[in-house]
Amino acid sequence: MRKKLLTRTALAATIALGIGSFNLAYAAETEDTSSGKKINVMASFYPMYDFATKVGGDKIEVTNMVPAF
Structure with a gap:
């Protein structure tokens, strides 16, 4: 049970860091x-x-x- 929870937590953290790194990459390309x-x-x-x-x-x-009336 504990190993399963640790695996899910590690997977969620990896996904969150991956999404965050994409956000930082696109933020650098502003006009x-x-x-x-x-x-x-x-x-x-x-x-x-x-x-x-x-x-x-x-x-x-x-x-x-x-249009505003």
Whole structure:
């Protein structure tokens, strides 16, 4: 019983570390946004559009998927 638990724990830890290493590899490939180029953001509904606009300010271009009435 104890050996089975140890094996499952080791397997879960290995999987978690593998997923974490993929995340770190892709995080290093981010674009440099200091060139003055605006980031395109797509909001699903108006409250998210409003939030993104307020947070991003003039550094982002926000598009709302659902028109606000």
